[in-house]
Amino acid sequence: MNVLVINSGSSSIKFQMINMQTKKLMCKGLIERIGLEAGGFKYQKADNDKHYEELPIPDHKAGLKKMLETLTDETHGVIAGASEIDAVGHRIVHGGDKITESILLDDKAMAICESLIPLAPLHNPANLQGVQALKELLPQGTPHVGVFDTAFHASMPAESYIYAIPWKFYEKHGIRRFGFHGTSHQFVALRAAEILGKDIKDFNCITAHIGNGSSLTAIKGGVSVDTTLGFGTMCGVPMGTRAGDIDPAIVLHMIDELKLEAKEIHKILYKESGILGMSGISSDMRDVEAAAEEGHEHARIALDVLCHWLSKYICGLASNFERLDAIIFTAGIGECSPYVRDKVCPKLKVLGAHYNPAVNNFKAEERIISTDDSPVKIMVVPTNEELMIALDTKHLAGK
Numbered sequence: 001m002n003v004l005v006i007n008s009g010s011s012s013i014k015f016q017m018i019n020m021q022t023k024k025l026m027c028k029g030l031i032e033r034i035g036l037e038a039g040g041f042k043y044q045k046a047d048n049d050k051h052y053e054e055l056p057i058p059d060h061k062a063g064l065k066k067m068l069e070t071l072t073d074e075t076h077g078v079i080a081g082a083s084e085i086d087a088v089g090h091r092i093v094h095g096g097d098k099i100t101e102s103i104l105l106d107d108k109a110m111a112i113c114e115s116l117i118p119l120a121p122l123h124n125p126a127n128l129q130g131v132q133a134l135k136e137l138l139p140q141g142t143p144h145v146g147v148f149d150t151a152f153h154a155s156m157p158a159e160s161y162i163y164a165i166p167w168k169f170y171e172k173h174g175i176r177r178f179g180f181h182g183t184s185h186q187f188v189a190l191r192a193a194e195i196l197g198k199d200i201k202d203f204n205c206i207t208a209h210i211g212n213g214s215s216l217t218a219i220k221g222g223v224s225v226d227t228t229l230g231f232g233t234m235c236g237v238p239m240g241t242r243a244g245d246i247d248p249a250i251v252l253h254m255i256d257e258l259k260l261e262a263k264e265i266h267k268i269l270y271k272e273s274g275i276l277g278m279s280g281i282s283s284d285m286r287d288v289e290a291a292a293e294e295g296h297e298h299a300r301i302a303l304d305v306l307c308h309w310l311s312k313y314i315c316g317l318a319s320n321f322e323r324l325d326a327i328i329f330t331a332g333i334g335e336c337s338p339y340v341r342d343k344v345c346p347k348l349k350v351l352g353a354h355y356n357p358a359v360n361n362f363k364a365e366e367r368i369i370s371t372d373d374s375p376v377k378i379m380v381v382p383t384n385e386e387l388m389i390a391l392d393t394k395h396l397a398g399k
């Protein structure tokens with residue numbers, strides 16, 4: 001069975017074809033700068049046949065048409081025809097509280113997704129554009145499955161998702177904590193349990209997905225019980241360009257005293273804050289780590305602030321458990337920054353997690369970085385959201 005995984009954003013689409021018998025990648029690519037003068041098409045087969053093309057990509061449908069032509073191309077392709085795509089898994093950011101698990105995207109499900117656009121005005125419309133275009137391009141009857149970033153967190157208890165504001169905002173307006181990066185948190189928790197030889201139903205862990213966007217989740221017996229992202233994707237730990245937790249009084253001060261407009265504040269907190277805002281250099285950790293090493297003070301403070309919030313949240317999330325088995329680092333920074341792990345992990349001793357710095361200096365591999373006798377393991381597990389989406393897609397398409 002071949003599953004095509006699609007992550008459709010507003011100006012770019014990432015795709016992967018996965019062979020579900022072997023669970024191996026067949027090819028992957030990126031359609032970028034959709035709607036701009038010069039679009040780009042990046043494509044790579046698993047055997048390393050890479051190519052890049054510049055061409056105009058006026059809309060999502062044109063980009064996906066180009067992708068299908070390449071997938072079935074005699075030289076670069078991996079399948080003989082579109083009928084060899086057995087199912088498509090679409091990443092969709094927000095399922096609200098109406099969609100709490102992966103679903104087949106029939107007309108009814110599409111209508112529910114559309115009704116959720118106000119919760120994710122930047123992401124859901126772009127996700128749905130990808131679904132619509134591929135439904136038109138692929139043979140009728142090809143199953144399309146939606147896998148939602150929020151769904152894994154639907155298991156959180158009320159104490160984790162209710163905000164302490166007047167009840168009507170929850171009841172009438174649906175304002176509550178949702179949580180994101182669900183497929184990543186779920187994937188690394190399952191994989192960590194497998195590595196440690198534990199039954200996921202009796203495995204308690206904290207997963208730290210630290211990338212451009214970041215969130216940490218407490219997972220009890222395989223289900224999410226608490227997470228750091230909330231109603232939207234701006235709270236919790238500082239991120240590449242997002243502030244993370246700030247006192248809402250700052251927003252009121254910006255409105256009342258600094259006379260800033262909502263749009264401006266959105267841009268400041270979403271695009272100009274976080275690691276970029278503090279360092280004044282870049283949102284990319286590699287640049288900021290290099291600058292800190294050369295003595296740039298704001299870069300060093302930005303790293304200190306990020307690491308402070310990471311250890312603070314890991315310790316806070318531990319209060320969800322009577323017994324904790326593992327703390328797992330994943331995503332770009334979690335996987336590839338020995339610097340960040342080296343600053344955060346010593347502070348986890350208070351939880352019974354004993355860090356072993358001698359085995360920390362590596363990037364993007366599965367490893368245990370705690371001492372052999374540490375009661376709580378500290379692990380690095382590279383995430384694979386696409387495989388998680390493909391597994392759910394296979395499960396639902398087979399029904």
Ligand code: ADP
Pocket residue numbers: 210211212213240283284285286287289331332333336337338363
């Ligand atoms: P996204 O949220 O966009 O999926 P990623 O999970 O790819 O993001 O993470 C991107 C982040 O990972 C960037 O800040 C990048 O600098 C960081 N990163 C990638 N490689 C390294 C590295 N070798 N050292 C430090 N940070 C890294």
